[in-house]
Amino acid sequence: MSKELQINYSNELPKKLLDEVNEVVKSKKLNASQKMKLLEEVKKTYLNSNYNPGDVIGILAAQSISEPATQMTMRTYHFAGTAGLKVTYGLPRLIEIFDAKKNPETPTMTILLKSSHNSAEGAKKFAENIVEKKIENAVDKVFINLNDSSIDIELIDKKKNNKAAQLINEGIKDIEAKTKGNKISIIFKGEINIKELTKIKEKIMLIHFEGIPNVINAIVRKENDDWVVNTVGTNLGSILERDEVNIQKTVTNDIQETANILGIEAARNLIISETMKTMQEQGLEVDIRHIMLLSDTITFDGGIMSIGRYGVAGAKSSVLSKAAFEETIKHLVKASIHKESDNFQGIFENVMIGQVIPSGTGMFDLIAKSEDDDE
Amino acid sequence: MADFNISKHNIVPKHEILTSDQKKEVLEKYGITLKQLPRITDKDPMVKLLEAKIEDVLKITRKSETAGESIYYRVVVKGK
Structure with a gap:
């Protein structure tokens, strides 16, 4: 077969079909004219199976997805693995994806680690590190001193006093936090009554201290040869900045967040994989082409549009x-x-x-x- | 923010900016105008990475489960 013809076919047939043809040619040791014949047949079948202009692919997709969806369970949660990570599944998850909800009910990340950290200890240490700790989680004792209207905080780990003091100074206006011996002492500028003092104490307790914001819990799991960290809560941007993380494979189930951090095309891929996963978990088979069409429609205008009166149907x-x-x-x-x-x-x-x-x-x-x- | 390269992520397909000649060719091939192409906003991280401008057309080479590889085009528009 001449080069010219090969180029011709490569424009008309999808890459996967061409690869498959080449594989057959190799294993059956076909010569050039036989290969031509095979390609001719493949092309004929391929063109026959294509949709024609005017076919109602949208309605087909709608029916093909909706009919299996009627079989889905209404029960919302499902515990991934024995560790007990709660994830939404079934119909509620499907609705969540198609309605383009800003915040999924059970946001979760699947984090893979670089080979240097891909061990039980490495993964465990990493998981401990990323879980968000607020000041209240790091505090040993808190005193409200009414005499001079100040708050004294004792941390469990005294070495982190300076860091905590700095964070408190940054977090709340009109106060001054200083380390004094074993304690952090917080002084107020100006007059203050007890009520306000207690309010500010509560505010201080909620300041982000260490770990990654929004990551509430992290669970280590072994998947084939890899150690995988599953989290409750998602913050893809900060996670991908960590050195230990394999940035190629780490994903979140939050579609909006993926669109913001990795772009609309990544979000499209995520919609497809999440929908397929949700369907397959229930033992339902939907052809991936229907879901591709759907996610192309959802991401058509560069953002995530919901299917429904405010989104695609409203447009x-x-x-x-x-x-x-x-x-x-x-x-x-x-x-x-x-x-x-x-x-x-x-x-x-x-x-x-x-x-x-x-x-x-x-x-x-x-x-x-x-x-x-x-x- | 990012000191990681998002284009290396597995779920991010390859994005390329078309030259004006290629752009014309694509529009002619499908017989459409720029407005009819799927869109991508100028706030999209991949657009920022490639430094594409408004009205540029991006060629996206997707890995596809059914076709092996498929090509998609998006025009850069101003984001809301």
Whole structure:
């Protein structure tokens, strides 16, 4: 087969099919003309299995995803592994993904470590390090001194006094924290009563001290040969900055966060993998192409759009179509106030008035050529 | 913020900026205008990394489970 032809085919057939053809050619030791014949057949089958222009792939995808979804359990939680990490699964998780919820109910990260830290001790140490500790977790004793309106704090680890004092100074205005011997002493500028003093004490207790913000718990697990750290709470940006982390494989289940940190294409991939995972956990098989189409639609405008009246369905241009979906009266009133018009280019509105829908053969108009136009 | 390279992450596909000639070619091939392309905002971390400008077209080479490799285009638009 000439180079030229090979290039030709490589434009028409997907890479995976070409790879498979090449594999067959190698194992069966086919010659050039046999390979040509094989490619010809593969191409024919491939083109036959393609969707034609006008096919209603959106409706097919909707049905293919929704029907298995009716079989899903309503029970929301599921404990991953024996360690007891709570994750949302089943229908609630699916709704969460498609509704583009800003904060998932059970945010979690799956962290893989670089080979240098890929051991039981390394993973354990890392897990301890990343869990967020507030001042209250590091404190041994707290005293409120009413005589001179000050607060004294004793930490469990006295070596960290300076750091804590600095954080307190940064965190709260109008106070001064200093280390004095074993204690941190906090003095107020100006007058203060007991009520305010207690309030400020509580505020100090909630200041972030060490670890990574938002990481509430971390669990070490062994997966095949790798040590994996699962977290409750997610903060992908800070985690990826740690030296111990394998940045290629570490992921979160928060789609919005992935979009912010790794970009919209990464978020698209995450939507696909999370949806597939949710489906497969329930023993449901949905073809990945439907989910790809869906996630391409969700990420079409560069952000994460929800499927529903505020997202994809709300972005439709047709008034009647929007009104038919949800909140009929609101849309009709809005359209009449703004003097909107409907061009009847979608499917819903044409079904409503009994016209041919613009899909399949109905999508194309026929233009007749008159004899006068011959030249 | 980041001192790690996000483009190295496994779930981030390869992004490239098209030259103006390539851009024209793509639009002609599909018979569309820039407005009809899928979008990517200028606030997207990958756009920032490549220093792409508004109205640039990015060619995204995705790894696909079904096709091995698939090519997608996104036009850079101003983010909300």
